[in-house]
Amino acid sequence: MGMTAKLAILAGGGAFPALIARHAHESGRQLHIVAIEGEAENAVEAYPHDWVKWGEIGKILNILKRQDCRELVIIGSVSRPDLSHVRLDFGAIWNLPFILSLTVGGDDSVLSRVVRFFEEKGVTVRGAHEVAPDLTVPRKVLSSRTPSKEHDGDIAIGFDLMQALGPFDVGQAAVVSRGHVIAVEGAEGTDAMLERCAGLRQWGRKRRTGILVKCPKPGQELRVDMPAIGVRTLEKAHDAGLAGIALRAGQVLLAGERGELGRRADELGLFLAGVGAR
């Protein structure tokens, strides 16, 4: 079983919690899932688990202690809970200054404070990419199609743009076509941005042109907030008439197996590439 500490997975919604549990389990790690009610999917019940409610911070801490989990992965989507309906347990009230600190400031700093909170309790917070590196984008092309020289130019513009946007804490993704920035992701998310590009296809584009780039914002807390793409993003990129997708290698999570996503890209006529930082 190796020397690594037992892993807890604090599971929100979507496929990632179970996917990461499987990868961690297959790599020989002992694990215990702490599943958030109303968020986590039932698939997580395939592993040792407990269900908790929003606000039951005392219960979460007790589970981690009882299960002797000294490492924690926080993963999955969360709806923004209506704070007036969250029932705080005794542990939460005990940690009220922490809870209150979450209600001020931006999203990124909330996540950093969550990490700090657990680490102050002696639990090391790990990123999904650390416990399941196979789920990140490798530095290679996953599809049969490869980027052309024109696409390489668009990809470089896209990653440069992401870098320039760094100080503004906006945008994990952009669409670039033949040297022109077509769309920059704001609060709407990658899929909604791609839908809007589909509406712009009338702009005289006949063959597939343009690429989606996706990468973390500079300074993004990858341990709790990592960009991800799955089959739906591939399909939206196809519908937008794009030629392919370039992801920052090692820094974007794949919601599925690499081979599977590469095959889906092939079916859709897209390239899907992991690109290293220069």
Added chain:
Amino acid sequence: MGMTAKLAILAGGGAFPALIARHAHESGRQLHIVAIEGEAENAVEAYPHDWVKWGEIGKILNILKRQDCRELVIIGSVSRPDLSHVRLDFGAIWNLPFILSLTVGGDDSVLSRVVRFFEEKGVTVRGAHEVAPDLTVPRKVLSSRTPSKEHDGDIAIGFDLMQALGPFDVGQAAVVSRGHVIAVEGAEGTDAMLERCAGLRQWGRKRRTGILVKCPKPGQELRVDMPAIGVRTLEKAHDAGLAGIALRAGQVLLAGERGELGRRADELGLFLAGVGAR
């Protein structure tokens, strides 16, 4: 009638050509409108005018010569003509190298080449802001409401963002709320960007927060491509739940009279401010 040269207005669609003709006429200028069929509104017929078709470059040059117009304003929206249906006249064929040069490169450079083309024929291209300065945003607040300190912070972030995006030739506008960039305008245009922000209001915003900033891209050719806002933009900003609009003074056209737009902003509960460069 003063010493200024007679002004030609090459009129595309929308309200601007007639609006600019009125302002130029009221300031005492002689003018002649060259209206593009299928684009310009009938309102331009209130002034001396000729109608031309897409591609009738020879005819346009002849009109300018016959009317002795040594200054030209190019203004109004244009649909992208289907080149296979444009009938080039003799003057266009004579200037074929120029026409062909328009088919390569990005939008901005096309506009710069159009300016150069007319100037090589001895016609000075003027910006709408030069012949009708009253139609640009003044450096003051046009509404009864004024930006709060929070809004001032968001406005500063917005204009800084526009500056940072300069090298990427994208975005004349952005939405910023409480220190966060919510949306960056891409190819979709300002009104579509605001519509998307309306869809994001569920993100816990109850009172009006957030601002729209709009300004030219750094290096934008203001003589032929100036950002503009009108009543519709005010209404979309209202629907998006924003608190107000900040425009770069002197560099954004108002599609209407200042007082009228200020009153509409008041009705919608928005501030509308012209902000100078720092």
